[in-house]
Amino acid sequence: MTTRFIEIMVGLFVVLGILALFMLAMKVSNLSGLTRSDSYEISAYFENVGGLKVRSPVTVAGVRVGQVTGIVYNSDRYEAQVSMRIGVMHDYFPIDTTASIYTAGLLGEQYVALEPGAEDDVLKTGDTIEFTQSALVLEEIIGKIVVKLTSG
Template identity: 40%
Template sequence: MSSRAPRIEFAVGAFLLLALASLLVLAIASTNGKFGFGGSHYEITARFTNLGPLRENAPVKVGGVAIGRVSDIALDPVKLDSVVTLAIDDRYSDLPADTSAAILTSGLLGESYVGLQPGGDPEPLKAGDAIFLTQSSVDLIQMVGKYMFSGGADNTSDPANGAETADDAVPAYLQESGTDSPTE
């Protein structure tokens, strides 16, 4: 019976080592092997009026390829704009100075990221530069609300098309009171 105890202890120890090793692999994979240090980068800024669900450490992409991350988000107390600091990998130091930035979403409910669209300026962006051409996040709920409650109907008043006439446009409560038009 005592010869079995070391085997069980060895199996439990091996299982724990395997579990710790797999957690380490998962941690390295989720941080892209950087652990918050290493990898040289340069920082540029962009101003947005609406960030939506954008958060720090969100990816910065060009053509779907991640080239950096959002390193800081701050509020400008004077202009009340959001100032987003982008940490771009040094390998991509040739981004044109007229590059534009937009806050985009991967899929309908996916993560938000900053999408860069390079321009044609021969002068590259340098550390500390700002991107001036920006497009804020689109609020999907607000957009759906505008579509749903705008009516979507044609507002012409041509009786030949079956649209309402000027008399039909007067609300019923004004017609009952003997008033023909809301301006009287």
């Protein structure tokens, strides 16, 4: 067992550990999430955010373009304000873009879907999306159905 062999093996061991850490950081967790320099932040007001959470994905046409960074209640508008961080390569959203909260599958997680509008001006940092569609809350729908059934 030469010193050289031991040193090579230890070197490989450390490289393997770093590769594994790299995998945990980039592929397993959301370090690949956006940093301040390569993204811009916009917000939208919803009547009801349902089960939307911080770090939920923001998609357009089903493609992930960013993530939710904050959800707070705005007492002036009586609505929830959702902040989103979008990658700078996706800087083509017209100001009349619509934001909707959808659910992936029946019980899956909720996400924000953006649907681009037709205006020439595009959204920039700090802008607010005016057209929104709230989350469908399952209990509300069931309630409505029950009311309809019992009244009819």
